[in-house]
Amino acid sequence: xxxxxxxxxxxxxxxxxxxxxxxxxxxxxxxxxxxxxxxxxxxxxxxxxxxxxxxxxxxxxxxxxxxxxxxxxxxxxxxxxxxxxxxxxxxxxxxxxxxxxxxxxxxxxxxxxxxxxxxxxxxx
Amino acid sequence: xxxxxxxxxxxxxxxxxxxxxxxxxxxxxxxxxxxxxxxxxxxxxxxxxxxxxxxxxxxxxxxxxxxxxxxxxxxxxxxxxxxxxxxxxxxxxxxxxxxxxxxxxxxxxxxxxxxxxxxxxxxxxxxxxxxxxxxxxxxxxxxxxxxxxxxxxxxxxxxxxxxxxxxxxxxxxxxxxxxxxxxxxxxxxxxxxx
Numbered sequence: 646x647x648x649x650x651x652x653x654x655x656x657x658x659x660x661x662x663x664x665x666x667x668x669x670x671x672x673x674x675x676x677x678x679x680x681x682x683x684x685x686x687x688x689x690x691x692x693x694x695x696x697x698x699x700x701x702x703x704x705x706x707x708x709x710x711x712x713x714x715x716x717x718x719x720x721x722x723x724x725x726x727x728x729x730x731x732x733x734x735x736x737x738x739x740x741x742x743x744x745x746x747x748x749x750x751x752x753x754x755x756x757x758x759x760x761x762x763x764x765x766x767x768x769x
Numbered sequence: 770x771x772x773x774x775x776x777x778x779x780x781x782x783x784x785x786x787x788x789x790x791x792x793x794x795x796x797x798x799x800x801x802x803x804x805x806x807x808x809x810x811x812x813x814x815x816x817x818x819x820x821x822x823x824x825x826x827x828x829x830x831x832x833x834x835x836x837x838x839x840x841x842x843x844x845x846x847x848x849x850x851x852x853x854x855x856x857x858x859x860x861x862x863x864x865x866x867x868x869x870x871x872x873x874x875x876x877x878x879x880x881x882x883x884x885x886x887x888x889x890x891x892x893x894x895x896x897x898x899x900x901x902x903x904x905x906x907x908x909x910x911x912x913x914x915x916x917x918x919x920x921x922x923x924x925x926x927x928x929x930x931x932x933x934x935x936x937x938x939x940x941x942x943x944x945x946x947x948x949x950x951x952x953x954x955x956x957x958x959x960x961x962x963x
Contacts, residue, residue, distance in 0.1 A: 711816065736842045737833035738826065740782060741816050747900035751838070751887075766826070 682706055684749040685757045688717060691732075692763040695721050701757070704745055711741030717762055732761045771815055773804045778811040781818060782827055784953045790932045790961040791893060825857050828955060832856065832875065835889035835956030838902075839948075840879045848874075860954050868954065875956055876949055888948045890958035892922055892931065905945040915947060916940040931960035 684706045690696050697720060704713070710731060718729050733739055733752050749758045761767070772779040779788050793801065810817065818824060836845035852871045859868025878884050884905040891898040903918050915938060919929050930937055933951055952958050 733834070734837055734842065736837055736846070737830045739834070740827065740830070742780070742782070742897070744897060747898070750901050 684745055684753070686713070686745065686749075687757045687759045689759060689761050690763065691735075691761045692765060692767055694729075694763045697721065706744070706746035706749065708745050709741065710739045710743045710745070710748075713745070713760070714741065723764075728764060730763050730766055732763075732767060733758075735761055735767075738766075771806050771810055773806055774801070778815045779803065780815055781824075782816060784955065784959060786934055786953065787893065787959045787961065790935060790959075828857065828860070829853060831955035831957060835952075836875055838887040838889040839875070839885040839956070841886060844875050844879060872954070872956075876952070878945075884945050885948060888918070888944050888958065889952070889956055890918070890948075890960060892919075893959065893961040903944070905943070905948065912943040912945065914940060914944060915942045918944055930963050932963045933958065933960050937963065 682705060683703045686702050686704055688697055688700050688702065697717070714729050714731055717731075718725075718727070721729075723729060730738055733748055739748055745758065752758060772781075774788075774792050777792060779792075783791075789801065818827075833842065833845045836842050848871070855867055855871050859865070859871070886904070887902050888905055890903070891900055899922060901922055903913070903921055905913055907913055907917070915931070919931065919940075920927075923929050930940075938947065938951070948958055
C-alpha cells in the first residue's frame with residue numbers, strides 16, 4: 646500500500662471515529678476530567694492481522710469491547726463478514742459486552758491496556 | 770430467537786442464576802415464566818450468537834480469564850485440549866463429576882499457596898457489571914471478607930448488599946471460601962447488588 650493511500654485510510658478512520666465521538670487527539674493527562682473518564686489502549690496485531698499505523702488510542706472508559714472490535718474492523722477496512730478477535734494478556738477473549746474500564750482496572754500495565762487483535766482465533 | 774421476561778430481553782451470556790437474581794423479585798412465582806421471541810431481535814441490548822461453538826468459546830474465555838486472576842493463567846494454559854473438552858461437555862450434559870474432575874484443579878490455590886492471587890468476580894449494578902482486582906488476603910495476612918470486597922469496589926458506601934444463587938451471603942464470609950464454594954461453573958463469583 647502506498648503512503649498516500651495509507652494516509653487516506655487513516656483519515657477516513659479518523660473521520661469515522663469523530664462521527665462515533667471518540668477523541669483522536671492526544672489527551673492532556675494533566676486534565677483530571679480526562680484521566681478520570683478515558684483510558685489508553687494499545688492495539689497490537691498478531692498472526693496474519695494487518696498492522697494499524699496508529700496503535701495507541703484513548704477511549705471512553707465505558708466503551709464496550711464490541712465497539713472496539715467494530716472500530717478496528719473499520720480502521721483496517723475489513724469486509725463486514727470478516728471476523729476480528731481481541732485478546733487480553735494474550736490469553737483470553739473478552740466478552741463483546743465487557744466495558745473497557747473493567748479490563749483496564751484488572752489487566753492494564755504501565756497505564757495502558759494492551760489488546761492483541763487477529764483475524765483468526767488465537768489462544769483458543 | 771431470544772428470550773424476554775417482564776419487558777427485559779435476557780442476555781444469553783449471563784448464567785441463568787444471575788438472570789434470576791437480577792430480574793426475579795420476591796413475589797415472582799416459580800417456575801419462571803419467560804417469553805420466547807422469534808423476531809425483532811434486540812440488537813442493541815443482546816449480543817447475537819450464531820453457533821454453539823460461540824457459546825463454548827465464551828464459556829472457555831471466562832474460565833481462562835478467571836484463571837488469569839487466580840493463578841496468572843498457568844493452570845488453564847497447562848491443560849490439554851481434552852481437559853477443556855471435558856469441562857465443556859461435562860457442563861453441557863450436566864455431568865457434575867466429569868466437569869468437577871477437571872475444574873477442581875482450577876479451583877485450588879496453586880502450589881504452596883493457600884490463596885488465589887485475586888478473586889474472580891463480577892458485581893452486577895445498573896445495566897452492567899464491575900470487575901476489579903481484589904486479593905483474598907490483606908497486606909497484613911488477614912482473610913478478607915465480602916464486606917472488604919464491597920468496600921473496595923464501592924468506597925464510602927456501607928449499605929450495599931449483594932445476592933448470589935438466590936441468597937444474600939453474610940458480609941463476614943471470607944472471600945477465598947466464597948470463591949471456592951459459590952463460584953459459577955465459569956469460575957467467577959457473580960454478585961448482584963440488591
